[in-house]
Amino acid sequence: xxxxxxxxxxxxxxxxxxxxxxxxxxxxxxxxxxxxxxxxxxxxxxxxxxxxxxxxxxxxxxxxxxxxxxxxxxxxxxxxxxxxxxxxxxxxxxxxxxxxxxxxxxxxxxxxxxxxxxxxxxxxxxxxxxxxxxxxxxxxxxxxxxxxxxxxxxxxxxxxxxxxxxxxxxxxxxxxxxxxxxxxxxxxx
Amino acid sequence: xxxxxxxxxxxxxxxxxxxxxxxxxxxxxxxxxxxxxxxxxxxxxxxxxxxxxxxxxxxxxxxxxxxxxxxxxxxxxxxxxxxxxxxxxxxxxxxxxxxxxxxxxxxxxxxxxxxxxxxxxxxxxxxxxxxxxxxxxxxxxxxxxxxxxxxxxxxxxxxxxxxxxxxxxxxxxxxxxxxxxxxxxxxxxxxxxx
Numbered sequence: 001x002x003x004x005x006x007x008x009x010x011x012x013x014x015x016x017x018x019x020x021x022x023x024x025x026x027x028x029x030x031x032x033x034x035x036x037x038x039x040x041x042x043x044x045x046x047x048x049x050x051x052x053x054x055x056x057x058x059x060x061x062x063x064x065x066x067x068x069x070x071x072x073x074x075x076x077x078x079x080x081x082x083x084x085x086x087x088x089x090x091x092x093x094x095x096x097x098x099x100x101x102x103x104x105x106x107x108x109x110x111x112x113x114x115x116x117x118x119x120x121x122x123x124x125x126x127x128x129x130x131x132x133x134x135x136x137x138x139x140x141x142x143x144x145x146x147x148x149x150x151x152x153x154x155x156x157x158x159x160x161x162x163x164x165x166x167x168x169x170x171x172x173x174x175x176x177x178x179x180x181x182x183x184x185x186x187x188x189x
Numbered sequence: 190x191x192x193x194x195x196x197x198x199x200x201x202x203x204x205x206x207x208x209x210x211x212x213x214x215x216x217x218x219x220x221x222x223x224x225x226x227x228x229x230x231x232x233x234x235x236x237x238x239x240x241x242x243x244x245x246x247x248x249x250x251x252x253x254x255x256x257x258x259x260x261x262x263x264x265x266x267x268x269x270x271x272x273x274x275x276x277x278x279x280x281x282x283x284x285x286x287x288x289x290x291x292x293x294x295x296x297x298x299x300x301x302x303x304x305x306x307x308x309x310x311x312x313x314x315x316x317x318x319x320x321x322x323x324x325x326x327x328x329x330x331x332x333x334x335x336x337x338x339x340x341x342x343x344x345x346x347x348x349x350x351x352x353x354x355x356x357x358x359x360x361x362x363x364x365x366x367x368x369x370x371x372x373x374x375x376x377x378x379x380x381x382x383x
Contacts, residue, residue, distance in 0.1 A: 028267055036266070037255060050266060057270045127253045146250060171207045178246040 002029055009073040016064060024064075028057050031074055034148055035081045041143040042085035044132050052088070056081040071157040078150070078158040082140050089136050130180040134173050141166055142173040202229050202236050209240055210247065 004012065004026030012023040035056050040049035059080050067076060131139060137159070144150045144158060152170075156163040205226050230237045 025267065025271075028270060029263075032263055032266060033257065036258075040255065050269075053266060054270050054273055058273045061270075061274055123249065124253045127250060128255075146247075147255075167207060168204075171204070174207075174210075174243055174246060177250065178242055181246055181249060182242065 002026070004029060010069065013064060013067065013073060024057075024061055027060075027073065031077050032057070034074070035077055037147060038078060038081055038140075038143055039085055041131060041147060042082070042136070042139060043088060044128070048088060052081055052084045055084055059084075072154070075150075075154050075157045078144065078148075078154075079160065082158060085140070086136055126181065127177075130177050133180065134176060138169050138173040138176070141169040142177070145170050199229075199233060199236050202226060202233065203239060206236070206240050206243060210243055 004023075007026065009027060009030070012026045015023045016027070032053060036049055036053045039052040039056075040046060043049055043052065056077060060077055063080075067073070071079075131142065134142060140159060141155055144155045145152070150158070152163045152166050155170075156166045159166065205222060208223055209226055209230070230240060
């Protein structure tokens, strides 16, 4: 039970803008898990996910006076978090050392091992591996749609893309996941 | 077995399979599009199989839920965010502070200078000028006397300079010499160089 139950985001934001800064705690409490889950799904690294979650709320706090309610607060947060995640992923591509760290981490967790060994891993690891292998934007759409249950309009707003494009991305992601998981099933047999 | 031409023909239908997977309506044409897809699926085992495979994939994906961190994790994360905000807010919350600090320092420095100046101008306990001021006055008087002496020396030198014979031009002197004097001079010079 939270002291913010029964108070919607709009009301919390209104009070925040009137100087009741503590209401931001309520906004964090309400959205932190979603943002963290999204960041973890995008980056696959708990430390990086925690950093992105923290940075997302710091940026939201700073920019809240300019928030115009053109989308929901949650969608707005998702947009901030996704931009941070995509920026990190771009940076990791530009700086091979970061990518190397990621590879090392994956090898330690078993993701980078030979296919036969990979096929023996549990379903959770296989799914995570398959999701991690999606291109970043498809991964973002999949996570927002499948794990967060956002509708296509909300995802389009979060990614600043067309709804049709988002649908196409989701379908492509599903087809890739289907291929990846059925390929591993074949290796299991 | 599906031929390539069958696959190509099914491509538009494959792109619409999402509408059969999703409960979410696609728009105004949704009902008609869904009905057409249903008819196609009844007659196309390839597309029906693809749809079934996608449904299985979604079901498997739904089986997996990422483990959520414990409650302490979130309170720690919130504290971290608030700390980040505190650091971020420090210069914003009191933007006048640095300026006030510099202004205070400048005011203090001016005050010290003013006090020092005032102190220098104060007479000592006996009613006379302060020791440093007295020393300064003595040095100034000494400098004045030395300047006056230098001026007198310069005037003497100028007066002496006016009485000196102007230096004669050597070429004019040679022209005025007689031939005999010139021969004698040449012999003397020859003797010097020898």
